[in-house]
Amino acid sequence: MREIDVSHIIDTVERLCMQANYELNSDIMHALEEGINREGSDTGRRVLSELVENARIAARERIAICQDTGMAVVFIELGQDVHIKGGSLRDAVNEGVRRGYEKGFLRKSVVSDPFERVNTEDNTPAVIHYDIVEGDRIRVTVAPKGFGSENMSGLRMLKPSDGIEGVKAFILETVDKAGPNPCPPVVVGVGIGGTMEKAALLSKKALLRPVDRRNEDERISRLEEEMKELINGLGIGPAGLGGRLTALAVNMEVFPTHIAGLPVAVNISCHVTRHAEAVI
Amino acid sequence: MDKTISINAPLRNDMVRQLKSGDHVEINGVVYAVRDAAHKRLIEMLDKGEELPFDIKDQIIYYVGPCPARPGHVIGSAGPTTSGRMDVYTPRLIELGLAGMIGKGLRSDEVVEAMRKFGAVYFGAVGGAGALLSKCIVSEEIAAFPELGPEALRKLVVRNFPAVVIIDSEGRDLYSSGRRRFQHVFAQNRKM
Numbered sequence: 001m002r003e004i005d006v007s008h009i010i011d012t013v014e015r016l017c018m019q020a021n022y023e024l025n026s027d028i029m030h031a032l033e034e035g036i037n038r039e040g041s042d043t044g045r046r047v048l049s050e051l052v053e054n055a056r057i058a059a060r061e062r063i064a065i066c067q068d069t070g071m072a073v074v075f076i077e078l079g080q081d082v083h084i085k086g087g088s089l090r091d092a093v094n095e096g097v098r099r100g101y102e103k104g105f106l107r108k109s110v111v112s113d114p115f116e117r118v119n120t121e122d123n124t125p126a127v128i129h130y131d132i133v134e135g136d137r138i139r140v141t142v143a144p145k146g147f148g149s150e151n152m153s154g155l156r157m158l159k160p161s162d163g164i165e166g167v168k169a170f171i172l173e174t175v176d177k178a179g180p181n182p183c184p185p186v187v188v189g190v191g192i193g194g195t196m197e198k199a200a201l202l203s204k205k206a207l208l209r210p211v212d213r214r215n216e217d218e219r220i221s222r223l224e225e226e227m228k229e230l231i232n233g234l235g236i237g238p239a240g241l242g243g244r245l246t247a248l249a250v251n252m253e254v255f256p257t258h259i260a261g262l263p264v265a266v267n268i269s270c271h272v273t274r275h276a277e278a279v280i
Numbered sequence: 281m282d283k284t285i286s287i288n289a290p291l292r293n294d295m296v297r298q299l300k301s302g303d304h305v306e307i308n309g310v311v312y313a314v315r316d317a318a319h320k321r322l323i324e325m326l327d328k329g330e331e332l333p334f335d336i337k338d339q340i341i342y343y344v345g346p347c348p349a350r351p352g353h354v355i356g357s358a359g360p361t362t363s364g365r366m367d368v369y370t371p372r373l374i375e376l377g378l379a380g381m382i383g384k385g386l387r388s389d390e391v392v393e394a395m396r397k398f399g400a401v402y403f404g405a406v407g408g409a410g411a412l413l414s415k416c417i418v419s420e421e422i423a424a425f426p427e428l429g430p431e432a433l434r435k436l437v438v439r440n441f442p443a444v445v446i447i448d449s450e451g452r453d454l455y456s457s458g459r460r461r462f463q464h465v466f467a468q469n470r471k472m
Binding site for chain 2: 040041043047050051053054055057058061062063064065066067068069105106107108109117119121147148151169172173175176177179180181183230231233234235236237239240241242243244270271272
């Protein structure tokens with residue numbers, strides 16, 4: 001049994017909130033830079049160059065890449081041989097978010113109630129997903145999610161007879177309807193199988209995978225490539241102004257499901273697609 | 281590369297009518313930062329017959345909720361938010377003289393109809409370029425509703441703020457025309 005004090009968790013979450021919001025991940029940066037060479041639209045190339053420049057300014061000045069610094073989605077993989085002392089894990093994560101957003105000059109975008117809509121003024125609570133795993137460490141991933149893209153996401157309970165063609169049609173339809181709204185070029189996270197909430201969670205987790213890494217299952221990896229081609233044929237382009245680069249990647253995760261169902265969730269994420277992780 | 285047109289805010293109606301979908305512009309002058317919660321307040325004030333906190337005639341509204349400023353900075357990251365959420369409020373503001381909107385994303389038919397009828401233009405700024413765009417904002421002050429925090433109504437002064445005319449006062453839309461040039465895959469939009 002290894003003991004970990006909550007102060008370590010607070011410090012880690014605080015740091016990751018800032019890192020995720022200031023530093024564009026290198027896989028995305030490369031994809032944007034490559035996109036400049038391949039984009040067929042002048043305006044599209046201009047937009048991609050501005051996004052690269054924007055990311056450089058943000059990293060240099062330690063300011064947010066985008067003003068929508070998101071609702072903090074935090075994934076905790078807790079080793080079963082860890083004992084947390086000094087307080088509750090949930091409180092520690094929220095304290096880390098509170099400090100990270102306050103000290104980091106990040107926007108507080110959370111309201112206390114969906115109807116009353118009063119700002120909590122510290123960006124808490126975070127949305128926390130816990131997973132108990134083997135070992136004596138804690139892996140913390142902070143993935144702040146902006147709502148321009150979150151609002152364009154969708155889930156559909158398909159029938160088994162809809163099959164792979166039904167899944168492809170739903171993904172394409174979701175990205176098509178989103179059009180310019182989610183700040184393309186986007187990353188498309190797809191969760192297929194499980195139950196309704198499992199598919200949604202898989203689609204969110206899919207966004208944590210770098211855009212240059214395909215699913216290890218070759219069948220799924222081919223489907224990811226095929227969907228990316230199709231999406232880029234929609235013509236939406238950088239900032240939605242028309243062009244070839246609409247999706248930087250399609251990341252899919254699959255899970256066993258029920259004899260009667262084929263759940264599909266599509267979580268659209270903007271070209272910033274923030275996530276930062278650390279192991280304690 | 282298309283030439284860039286320099287425009288001044290507030291925006292006079294004759295200028296509104298000259299701008300065409302696809303024009304690249306740089307905006308100079310005063311714009312008001314107003315997003316969801318502040319729009320709701322403005323409409324509530326109009327419903328009660330109260331005077332708005334600023335004269336909306338010929339003004340440009342920027343749909344933005346900026347990050348707090350680091351010491352020594354004018355403002356934090358300040359890119360556009362999705363405009364469509366404001367659609368339900370917008371036609372009424374256009375009818376009162378609102379001349380321009382800066383945001384990103386699709387607008388409703390009702391908004392476009394009001395833009396044609398009364399003369400207004402919809403500019404797109406690059407979503408997710410908030411750090412870069414913040415450099416074009418030279419002053420910021422809270423003009424109303426400070427209790428709304430990031431959604432407070434702000435008076436901003438912008439200099440050479442880059443944007444593209446998405447929808448012009450005749451209803452032409454760059455999102456559709458830009459897309460048509462590159463689209464060769466079509467989604468089947470199915471009913472549930």
